[in-house]
Amino acid sequence: xxxxxxxxxxxxxxxxxxxxxxxxxxxxxxxxxxxxxxxxxxxxxxxxxxxxxxxxxxxxxxxxxxxxxxxxxxxxxxxxxxxxxxxxxxxxxxxxxxxxxxxxxxxxxxxxxxxxxxxxxxxxxxxxxxxxxxxxxxxxxxxxxxxxxxxxxxxxxxxxxxxxxxxxxxxxxxxxxxxxxxxxxxxxxxxxxxxxxxxxxxxxxxxxxxxxxxxxxxxxxxxxxxxxxxxxxxxxxxxxxxxxxxxxxxxxxxxxxxxxxxxxxxxxxxxxxxxxxxxxxxxxxxxxxxxxxxx
Numbered sequence: 273x274x275x276x277x278x279x280x281x282x283x284x285x286x287x288x289x290x291x292x293x294x295x296x297x298x299x300x301x302x303x304x305x306x307x308x309x310x311x312x313x314x315x316x317x318x319x320x321x322x323x324x325x326x327x328x329x330x331x332x333x334x335x336x337x338x339x340x341x342x343x344x345x346x347x348x349x350x351x352x353x354x355x356x357x358x359x360x361x362x363x364x365x366x367x368x369x370x371x372x373x374x375x376x377x378x379x380x381x382x383x384x385x386x387x388x389x390x391x392x393x394x395x396x397x398x399x400x401x402x403x404x405x406x407x408x409x410x411x412x413x414x415x416x417x418x419x420x421x422x423x424x425x426x427x428x429x430x431x432x433x434x435x436x437x438x439x440x441x442x443x444x445x446x447x448x449x450x451x452x453x454x455x456x457x458x459x460x461x462x463x464x465x466x467x468x469x470x471x472x473x474x475x476x477x478x479x480x481x482x483x484x485x486x487x488x489x490x491x492x493x494x495x496x497x498x499x500x501x502x503x504x505x506x507x508x509x510x511x512x513x514x515x516x517x518x519x520x521x522x523x524x525x526x527x528x529x530x531x532x533x534x535x536x537x538x539x540x541x542x543x544x545x546x547x548x549x550x551x552x553x554x555x556x557x558x559x560x561x562x563x564x565x566x567x
Contacts, residue, residue: 295325297320298318298476299412300441300550300551301313301316301333301394301416304438305436305437308434309381309432310434311379312378312379313376314375317373318349318446321366321370326373331375331395333393334392334394337380341377342376346371346372346373347371368448385429386419386431391418394413397411397414398411400552401528404487405487405529406476408484410484413479414548416545417546418436418544419542421436421542436465436537437465438537439535441459447554449554449556451522451555452521456518458514458516459471469536471512474550476550489501494508495530496555497529497555501521504522506519515535521555523557526557528552529555531550531553532549533548534546535547
């Protein structure tokens with residue numbers, strides 16, 4: 273009997289990671305000035321509503337100092353087209369349904385001048401859902417970077433002067449597309465300081481020095497189905513200044529497609545901040561979508 277119990281415990285330990293292996297959909301890290309040399313950090317995480325829940329225990333962002341972020345909110349942000357049959361809900365456990373979790377820090381003091389390659393703020397979590405465009409059910413490495421800034425007087429500012437609020441994504445990461453029509457989505461890059469923003473594709477990362485491994489036909493600038501899979505597909509296009517992404521896929525394989533985008537923030541011609549959003553896009557099958565979906 274004791275041997276049986278030990279075997280049962282080992283079996284549970286072995287299969288438990290698999291039960292919790294597909295809940296994260298990634299997210300992003302922001303910071304904002306709180307005055308007196310302090311910053312408040314926000315870690316936003318998304319989950320696949322068909323997977324396990326995200327725990328609301330505090331999350332730690334790695335950086336020049338450890339940053340503890342506490343749970344603030346949990347929201348169903350599933351795409352909803354009220355004028356069509358496409359109406360996803362997290363409570364319903366629908367494929368493509370998405371939930372957002374927000375964790376926020378207390379004021380954190382940052383002192384010193386970031387190095388030329390910046391201070392990286394990062395969070396690591398396991399795991400990605402099964403992906404159609406990349407191999408492995410592996411982890412996330414979310415990151416943002418704060419760079420040094422030299423003001424017009426030639427003074428390189430200490431971070432304690434709180435010279436920058438990071439750019440943000442004002443649209444939730446809830447892109448779900450139906451096939452056979454033009455898909456348009458805008459992450460809405462924004463900046464409180466009205467700095468110049470450039471929007472671009474970025475590499476999804478599994479770790480600090482480990483990039484995702486793309487399947488054949490997919491790449492950094494072509495993470496979604498295109499002419500490589502079907503000659504009738506449209507190209508993946510991204511407007512670097514508006515943040516608008518467009519793609520057209522004809523009858524793609526249903527599922528999650530990894531993608532990562534970055535907002536690069538410039539002031540007086542200097543790169544002073546980067547915020548990465550590593551969140552996949554869900555492609556529904558024809559049977560899941562209305563004939564003429566509303567956008």
